[in-house]
Amino acid sequence: MTYAKAFSNSIYGGMTVRIVGESISNVRSSGVCFDAGIRYKSGDKLNFGIALRNVGAPMRYAGDGLTVTATPQGTATSLTMLQRSERYELPSLVNIGFGYEVYTIGAVNATLTGQFISNSFTKDQFGGGLEVNLGDNFTVRGGYLWEDGVGTEDRLTTAFTGPSAGFSLKVPANSEGAVIGIDYSYRTTNPFNGNHSIGVHLAI
Secondary structure, eight states: OEEEEEOSSSEEEEEEEEEEEEEOSSOEEEEEEEEEEEEEEETTTEEEEEEEEEEEOOBOOBSGGGEEEEOOTTOSOOEEEEOOOOOBOOOOEEEEEEEEEEEEETTEEEEEEEEEEEESSSOOEEEEEEEEEESSSEEEEEEEEEETTTTOTTTOOSSEEEEEEEEEEEEEOSTTSOEEEEEEEEEEESSSSOEEEEEEEEEO
16 A cells, blocks of 8 residues: 655655565465655756665564474373464665756756665665666666675675666557556576566556
8 A cells, every 4th residue: 555745846755555475385474564765856857765665563474384293202192382483574675866867858868877775684785877768658778786796606695796777668559648658677697597577557
């Protein structure tokens, strides 16, 4: 469930509450967490934002998979014991980012982006990218996400190795303004052969 509000012409904020669930056949865990963020727009070129993600109470696994049946020595009676799992925290993070429009001629404009991600349980990350809009219907993007150890296989703690690229394409669906949009992105990984993400959105 998400709520967003424009506080002024330059300040915008929003919050999302999510139900989180993880399970296998006989063990499960569930909880509630929220995301919150604020965006500040300075003039026509600079945008700045900060967001908190995965903030919530600790979670714990439970279920029949944590039970053990045993027969104490010297008795004929079996006992079933329930093991309690340790509580664990959600992987919360703070994301700070900006976008600055560096080039505009006619229908073509380019925006330089940067971000800093502070993770609770993994290394902090720094990212940068460039987005180029070619008219209103096509956008191409490229970026790089750095953390300590990227480029050295023995120190790498994530599957993502840095570079990423993608594009967005909008296709008019009718004469009344409906649009079909396609989003695609690719991130290099080690191991495996990269991560592909494809999305489709409709505006009617």
